[in-house]
Amino acid sequence: MNVELWTNVHSELSPPGSEVKQVKKDVTYYHYGCDGIDDRGWGCGYRTLQTMCAWVLNQRSGAGEGKSVPSLKAIQEALVAMGDKPDSFVGSREWIGSFEVSICMDYFVEVPCKIIHVTSGALLCDHMETLKKHFDVIGAPVMMGGDSDNASKGILGVCNDPASLLILDPHHHGKIKSLPDLYDRGMVSWRPLDTFMADSFYNLCLPQYRHS
Template identity: 55%
Template sequence: MNENYSDKQSVPSIPKIQETLVQINDKPKSFLNSKQWIGSFEACLVIDTYYDVPCKIIHVNKGDELSYIVDTLMDHFKKFGSPVMMGGDIDCSSKGIMGIQVVDGDASLLVVDPHYVGKEESKEFLQRKGWVKWQPLKDFISSSFYNLCLPQIKSIKAS
């Protein structure tokens, strides 16, 4: 793992990410300047390529099976604390997963919508508008598959 990792490294632009995915032979040249999806698997490749941070990919066949990865997610947040990227097919909205909680045997994920743009209004505003929420596993689409990208690097707070 890259010992020089810093949160001050620049984030590549979408065209640069597309170029990288073509260069590493993950995507064809027709991907350049397209509006094609960049999913969790591609995020894994980009994070590894740009930052030398390995990622673990977890594929869940159906939303009904998310409960099978509760222990894996709990272990990830205890060991690394780094955010998890999540996307699906039928449920195609990207999600940033910042935590997991289990209450009375029912698990929920702390979901942050990565599409939020703007100045932080307040915690209450972000929660009221659904930009940040605890989402019970039972509320994910049961027939959608999900891919989760778990960066294998400690967050600053987990260090």
């Protein structure tokens, strides 16, 4: 059974400082188990992709009629159809990363993505201006994936002082009790850059959506 999807779960979280840029318009929070499928341990990339697809469809105000946010199975089937994965991928519990998310964004909602490869969490600071410009000009959620830190997550904003990222974590499972509960457990949080793993690379997937 599907659980109720919440929108703008970041809205009551105060920024940690100044020079803040955040997503524009509504963000729907897709997370583990939100469609009745228990994808704990492998579905975080899929859920962030669903959040990104929903954001694009919400912007189109009818122009995207006939399109819907893809299911986990539809995402797997698309990756097979595009030749990125073997037939055995459908129905598996294999995770996806930023590259798969980028080609699925193009496949499902016809939005290309820019991927930024960050060789170490310690170097995220070098890309803050790019993220700031992305939220200022485009305003779409960004996906963040890594290797040692392999828990995919969404980025909904940046703060320059102190340097922090607004993280939307898809690892919540089941119904949401309240916004304070999400905040207390770090499912939605402003994370200082120095809390990201220096021994992990990160790939950032930035949708290049253009408003009509």
